[in-house]
Amino acid sequence: MAYTELIKNFERVREYMRQFYLYGFKSREEYGIKSARSYDDDRRRIETWLGEYMGFKSGANGKNVFISIDSRAVKSNPLFKAWKTCSFTDKDITLHFIVLDILKNHPSGITTKDICDVIENDYMCCFDSPLSFDESTVRKKLKEYETQGIVTSRKDGKTVVYTICKDSTKVDADALAFFSESAPCGVIGSFIADKKTANNDNFAFKHHYITQTMDSEILAKLLCAIRDKRNVITINHSPRTENTVSIKSVPLKIFISTQNGRQYVMVYHYDFDRIMSYRLDYITDVELLDECENFDHYRNMLCRMEKHMWGVNATRHEEQLYHVEFTVSFAENEGFIYRRMMREKRCGNVELVGKGLCRFSADVYNEQELVPWIRTFAGRIVKISFTDKELEASFKEDIHSMYQMYCEEGGDNDAV
Amino acid sequence: MMLFNEIYSLYYKAVAKAIDSAIKGQLDDKTLRQIIRENAFCESELTIVPAIKEEKWQIICADGTTPIQNTPSIPLTNLEKSWLKAISLDKRIALFGVDFGLGDDVQPLFNQENIKYFDQYTDEDEYDNPEYQKHFKTILKAINDNHHPLQIYMRNPKGQSVRMNVIPRHLEYSHKDDKFRLITSGCAYGAVINLGRIQSCEYYYGRQLNRMADLAPENKCFCMELVDKRNALERVMMHFAHFEKQAEKLGDDRYKITVWYNKEDEGEIIIRILSFGPMVKVTEPCDLVERIKQRLKKQMRYL
Numbered sequence: 001m002a003y004t005e006l007i008k009n010f011e012r013v014r015e016y017m018r019q020f021y022l023y024g025f026k027s028r029e030e031y032g033i034k035s036a037r038s039y040d041d042d043r044r045r046i047e048t049w050l051g052e053y054m055g056f057k058s059g060a061n062g063k064n065v066f067i068s069i070d071s072r073a074v075k076s077n078p079l080f081k082a083w084k085t086c087s088f089t090d091k092d093i094t095l096h097f098i099v100l101d102i103l104k105n106h107p108s109g110i111t112t113k114d115i116c117d118v119i120e121n122d123y124m125c126c127f128d129s130p131l132s133f134d135e136s137t138v139r140k141k142l143k144e145y146e147t148q149g150i151v152t153s154r155k156d157g158k159t160v161v162y163t164i165c166k167d168s169t170k171v172d173a174d175a176l177a178f179f180s181e182s183a184p185c186g187v188i189g190s191f192i193a194d195k196k197t198a199n200n201d202n203f204a205f206k207h208h209y210i211t212q213t214m215d216s217e218i219l220a221k222l223l224c225a226i227r228d229k230r231n232v233i234t235i236n237h238s239p240r241t242e243n244t245v246s247i248k249s250v251p252l253k254i255f256i257s258t259q260n261g262r263q264y265v266m267v268y269h270y271d272f273d274r275i276m277s278y279r280l281d282y283i284t285d286v287e288l289l290d291e292c293e294n295f296d297h298y299r300n301m302l303c304r305m306e307k308h309m310w311g312v313n314a315t316r317h318e319e320q321l322y323h324v325e326f327t328v329s330f331a332e333n334e335g336f337i338y339r340r341m342m343r344e345k346r347c348g349n350v351e352l353v354g355k356g357l358c359r360f361s362a363d364v365y366n367e368q369e370l371v372p373w374i375r376t377f378a379g380r381i382v383k384i385s386f387t388d389k390e391l392e393a394s395f396k397e398d399i400h401s402m403y404q405m406y407c408e409e410g411g412d413n414d415a416v
Numbered sequence: 417m418m419l420f421n422e423i424y425s426l427y428y429k430a431v432a433k434a435i436d437s438a439i440k441g442q443l444d445d446k447t448l449r450q451i452i453r454e455n456a457f458c459e460s461e462l463t464i465v466p467a468i469k470e471e472k473w474q475i476i477c478a479d480g481t482t483p484i485q486n487t488p489s490i491p492l493t494n495l496e497k498s499w500l501k502a503i504s505l506d507k508r509i510a511l512f513g514v515d516f517g518l519g520d521d522v523q524p525l526f527n528q529e530n531i532k533y534f535d536q537y538t539d540e541d542e543y544d545n546p547e548y549q550k551h552f553k554t555i556l557k558a559i560n561d562n563h564h565p566l567q568i569y570m571r572n573p574k575g576q577s578v579r580m581n582v583i584p585r586h587l588e589y590s591h592k593d594d595k596f597r598l599i600t601s602g603c604a605y606g607a608v609i610n611l612g613r614i615q616s617c618e619y620y621y622g623r624q625l626n627r628m629a630d631l632a633p634e635n636k637c638f639c640m641e642l643v644d645k646r647n648a649l650e651r652v653m654m655h656f657a658h659f660e661k662q663a664e665k666l667g668d669d670r671y672k673i674t675v676w677y678n679k680e681d682e683g684e685i686i687i688r689i690l691s692f693g694p695m696v697k698v699t700e701p702c703d704l705v706e707r708i709k710q711r712l713k714k715q716m717r718y719l
Contacts, residue, residue: 004463005457005459005462006463021657022653023649023653023663024662024663025663025671048457048458048459048460049457051457055662066662066663068660068661070658070659070660071658071659072658072678073660081457083419083420083424084424085425085426085457086420086421086424086425087422088422088427090474092422093427093428093473093475094474096428097431097432097435097475097484097488098475098483098484100488100489100490101484101488104485105485105486122483123483124474125483126474126477126481127471128471130474131474147494148423148493148495149491149492149493149497150423150490150491150493165491166491167492168517169492169497169500169517170514170516171500172512172516174512174556174560175509175514178512178589179503179506181589182508183502183503183506184502184526184531185419185499187419188495189500189503191424191496192492192496192499192500194424194426194429195489200560201586202556202559202560203586203587203588204587204588204589205589205591206588206589206590206592206597207590207592207593208591208658209654209657209658210658211657217418217419220419220495220525223525223530224525226526226530227523227524227525227526227530240647253530253531254526254530254531254532255534256531256532256533256534257535258533258591258592259535260651260654260655260657261654306532311535312534339539342538342539343539344538346535371693372692372693373691375691375693376687376690378690378711379710379711379712379714379715380714380715381715381718383718384719396719399693399712399716399719400716401693401694402690402693402712403712403715403716406697406708406709407709407712407716
């Protein structure tokens with residue numbers, strides 16, 4: 001099939017874009033692809049969409065493609081463009097503009113048959129080799145647009161009359177520019193901005209994980225499922241193990257990290273009979289099923305658990321908690337350390353325990369989740385204890401390894 | 417519900433603009449190509465121009481006329497309305513003072529209870545505070561008003577009130593901090609103002625400020641090496657994803673990663689590096705390595 005700039009299936013490009021953006025050091029051979037040509041086509045497409053943000057370099061393993069974007073410097077997420085590349089047929093685009101034009105000329109409504117007549121008599125007559133549209137094709141397009149909320153229908157006797165939906169929505173360019181970048185499924189705001197020609201660059205974003213947009217369709221479906229309290233079947237693919245599994249669950253809440261951009265769905269997993277988290281970037285499909293009668297029960301269970309969750313790890317046994325406690329020291333002019341601890345403590349407690357000393361403590365389901373955060377206080381930790389003594393030893397060992405790595409000549413390079 | 421649909425495609429957007437130009441009798445070959453370049457992708461001309469010239473898409477004739485009578489526009493879809501409805505329930509919408517005019521029959525795609533930013537800092541700006549909202553709106557109006565100068569009184573970190581006359585460039589939001597900052601130029605004291613510290617904010621009509629006096633933050637880069645154990649590579653690459661960066665495979669499971677950052681964020685960068693423990697080692701610049709060393713030496717005295 002000849003190369004085209006547009007695509008029919010988003011999934012393959014979703015994975016390539018993530019790889020180019022997050023890693024950018026793999027050569028074509030390292031992607032484990034079945035067809036070199038399809039890889040080359042997708043790479044070329046992404047290059048035409050993202051142009052200036054794409055880079056190439058030659059390494060020992062061949063030519064590597066990467067996407068490099070300082071998301072603080074761009075005012076609109078360049079990856080949104082990938083969502084605006086859906087392919088269509090000649091008839092699709094022709095019918096789209098003509099049907100909407102006809103509907104605008106018939107504000108009180110028009111039947112499918114009359115639309116077909118108008119197309120043939122008033123539009124196709126302008127062209128040497130006119131396309132032909134039968135009633136069923138036009139009806140199918142109208143039904144599609146009705147589902148999307150663009151047109152509406154009513155019965156007039158035995159016939160169905162279609163009208164274009166009125167759009168009284170007022171759009172504010174500033175609000176759109178801000179929420180398109182900061183709200184879940186922000187690409188939808190970008191669609192609206194495209195329609196309303198309401199783009200502006202009054203906002204920039206720090207700590208902005210733009211790659212989340214690649215999971216927008218999955219996120220939107222899960223949000224609908226949560227809103228409507230419905231069960232789902234998700235297809236989860238692990239890039240590490242290459243395993244793909246189908247999971248029946250009820251989605252309860254979306255958890256998003258503002259510090260690494262990962263998005264998770266918290267679900268009640270029927271087979272495992274427990275609350276679990278799944279990464280959205282590992283989910284390749286979501287099918288909405290029937291309503292879950294016990295949604296409120298599971299959701300309340302999650303709410304109770306959140307009081308002891310540092311991250312996304314829940315548990316089967318709510319009573320099994322682990323205690324973490326550490327004390328940091330700070331000088332008289334370093335009150336910002338205490339304030340920092342206060343704003344970052346999540347489900348923990350922070351208390352001043354002496355002059356220039358503050359103590360953090362928490363009872364959590366998973367102590368390991370706190371380790372990276374505790375390490376950020378390195379240089380100030382005067383006391384630390386975990387319920388899990390192995391973890392405590394491992395924490396201290398890691399600090400020792402870091403010291404060796406940086407401070408002792410000929411340190412253990414393998415520790416890197 | 418489909419986000420990936422042709423009605424949202426940039427080809428449709430470009431063609432709609434071309435039709436509008438044709439309706440106005442202004443569509444020649446040069447204009448068509450320009451519209452495509454401005455609204456679609458860099459190779460789109462190769463598809464769209466022949467499709468129109470060869471009358472495969474029968475909406476614009478080869479001579480640049482069109483049978484379409486109305487300027488193309490599509491009403492908002494259900495998906496778009498439900499997203500807007502969700503936005504209208506966000507606490508930060510009060511800063512914009514807008515009503516999207518959506519009916520009660522529109523269901524929000526999500527509400528705030530269904531989403532949790534579990535590691536967001538808790539000392540967020542006071543979005544409910546009428547004074548904060550007033551400052552935000554004044555700033556936004558000034559930015560839209562061709563960056564009209566502002567006179568701002570704010571508390572400095574020592575709690576003292578200071579006056580600054582500035583040219584507002586843009587607002588910067590951090591999801592992690594849940595705070596807005598105003599990026600400015602024209603003032604010798606500093607280029608960044610935390611909105612939460614502002615005491616008053618009004619249009620400034622005094623002597624002209626130097627619009628070129630931008631205090632652009634100094635850019636730096638650091639290099640680190642890592643061994644891909646405990647899934648370190650993915651964790652590091654995701655964590656630093658929002659920076660401009662480059663990764664290089666050194667061999668087997670060893671990687672070199674270069675990250676560009678603003679010098680003003682160096683303190684934050686250090687603690688972010690420390691969070692990865694012995695999985696990563698910063699190799700340059702020397703001053704950053706030295707600061708990490710000092711932290712570790714101090715820590716070793718405690719443990």
